[in-house]
Amino acid sequence: MSLISEENVRGGSVFRDLSANDEEWQPTEIESLCMNCYQNGTTRLLLTKIPFFKEIIVSSFSCTNCGWSNTEIQSAGRIQDQGVCYTLKVNSKQDLNRELVKTDCAITRIPELDFEIPPFTQKGSLSTIEGLLDRAVAGLEQDQPARRASEPQVAEKLDEFIQKLKKLKDVEHEFTLVIEDPSGNSFVENPVAPHKDEALTVTRFKRTVHQDQQLGIRADDDLGEEPAGNDLDSMRGEVLVFPTNCPECNAPASTNMKLVQIPHFKEVVIMATNCDSCGHRTNEVKSGGATEQLGTKVTLQVTDASDMTRDVLKSETCSVLIPELEFELGMGALGGKFTTLEGLLEDIKDLTVSKNPFVCGDSSDTDRVEKLKEFGEKIEKILAGEMKVHIVLDDPAGNSYVQNVYAPEPDPEMTVVKYTRTFEQNEELGLNDMKTENYQEAK
Known part of the structure; x- marks a missing residue:
């Protein structure tokens, strides 16, 4: 017998929003062994979505022979990249x-x-x-x-x-x-x-x-050794495809990866995932080069709506600041992205307002919801060119970039400052304990 009945997989996803009005959405019953009396009991599985936990599996076991019962909740969300x-x-x-x-x-x-x-x-x-x-x-x-x-x-x-x-x-x-x-x-x-x-x-x-x-995503006998002969030159101009799972509906999908040279900057690796089941799309960017000797701080003065079309490369080590809104997005948030300034601001709005798990359901707070709603309205004004602000990309690894629309001439609306990283920044990047110079080959 299939663990999930065909009636519960309508709409292309086995996970559905929990609702008291959905009479057709019934748990799946499985005959299973009772670990108390070793007779057969019944396990009921319900795959659903709830605010903040996303997809979960609710399992309940009961035994009519000895009366023993057990209830458990497990996360069904995907394991993150980091x-x-x-x-x-x-x-x-x-x-x-x-x-x-x-x-x-x-x-x-x-x-x-x-x-x-x-x-x-x-x-x-x-x-x-x-x-x-x-x-x-x-x-x-x-x-x-x-x-x-x-x-x-x-x-x-x-x-x-x-x-x-x-x-x-x-x-x-x-x-x-x-x-x-x-x-x-x-x-x-x-x-x-x-x-x-x-x-x-x-x-x-x-x-x-x-x-x-x-976590069960690597075999016990897999020591993680890199394959021999891995040459980046052979990957240039080629789109690599490898199987993965959709982060939204967990259906099988494919991720495309390609090396791209950004003009007046450097080479990056772009990974894009498209899901045919739910239509979800996501992309991530990682630097194709080494960590720079100096950190980079890019300050862009947004003066009108045309600035929204500028290309932006935000690495996973980059933080984003908007001083006029007293807003700071820490490094690691949103991951690496190659998008436009408009796309970056839309992602910030989604992360802080639309998809903020603490403003939905019982976790919501009226004052907090109002503040986030006001923040979202200010982001909309920036996108429409009605509000002039400064966008600051601070990347201690030096792998972030904002398009200079006046290139090769200097951009009067943008300031790029190179700086020496602090000890704490090197510690976060794992550089303090990394030694790559003055090694002698063992005899």
């Missing part, structure tokens, strides 16, 4: 109300207490910072009665540690919460969106081979 790490400085009780999504593969740390929740030890959850602390306390207290009888010294030390965890909710002193998720699907709320959150740092990272194996 992992994500959120570092939050909690310095007030208001920070405890921040909403967060923690997947089951995420690692949670509180460095001040030398406390860590390893991956795959908890199920994924949608909660708050306070709820995360309560869940950790409840997990530690669960077996304390048995420990007090068998290992009283261990139980006493755990009681002391539990009190320290509970005391964090009083926020008498600032503490740090780190959520590191190799799948890239965890989130921590920014309550001042669309403005930059000074207490929250978001960084993207490349997964290790071990993390890929834990």
Whole structure:
């Protein structure tokens, strides 16, 4: 029997919005083994979409023989191209109300207490910072009665540690919460969106081979060795196609990749995915060259609507600032893009307003929704040429670019500044521990 019935796959997608009025959308029932009495029970699967979690699988098992039951929720969203790490400085009780999504593969740390929740030890959850602390306390207290009888010294030390965890909710002193998720699907709320959150740092990272194996996207015996004879010259002028899954409907799709030379700049790799099932399109750009010796800061003064047609290359290490709106988009957000200025602003609007998960459903807040709506209206004015602003692209790797429409003459509306990276910027780019000079060949 098929796991998903044909009636539940209408419209080309097995995931549908959860609705009490949709009487035809029924869960799929599967006969399965009860792990309590080892008789046959029934598992019910419901594939649906809910705000913020996107696609999920709700599974419920019940056994009529022994009465045992179990319910579980699993994320059905795709694994992101990069992992994500959120570092939050909690310095007030208001920070405890921040909403967060923690997947089951995420690692949670509180460095001040030398406390860590390893991956795959908890199920994924949608909660708050306070709820995360309560869940950790409840997990530690669960077996304390048995420990007090068998290992009283261990139980006493755990009681002391539990009190320290509970005391964090009083926020008498600032503490740090780190959520590191190799799948890239965890989130921590920014309550001042669309403005930059000074207490929250978001960084993207490349997964290790071990993390890929834990997520099941790499075989255990695959050590990640690069194939021999990989020559970029043979790829120039050729469009490479490889299979993938659509990030929206998870249907099989194809990704096209090509090396492109941008005039007056450098070579980049453009990857584009088109889905025939739902029509979704996405593109990503990565630099085809090395990290530059100096960082680049490009400041463009937008004077009229014609500036919206300028080509823009935003690398994944580039941050975008609009000083007039007090807006800053951190590095890693939106990934790498080769688009126009209009396309970049539309993506910023979608990210901060239209697709912001904290402004829909029960997570929405009236004041926050009004602020984001006002921000969206200002973006619309910029797109229409009714508002003059400065767009700043700050890329410490030096791999971002804005088209000079006066080339080869200087652009009077654009300023390009080269600068020396700070130690912190080199640390984020992984350059401080990278040594490529003065190596001697081993004899």
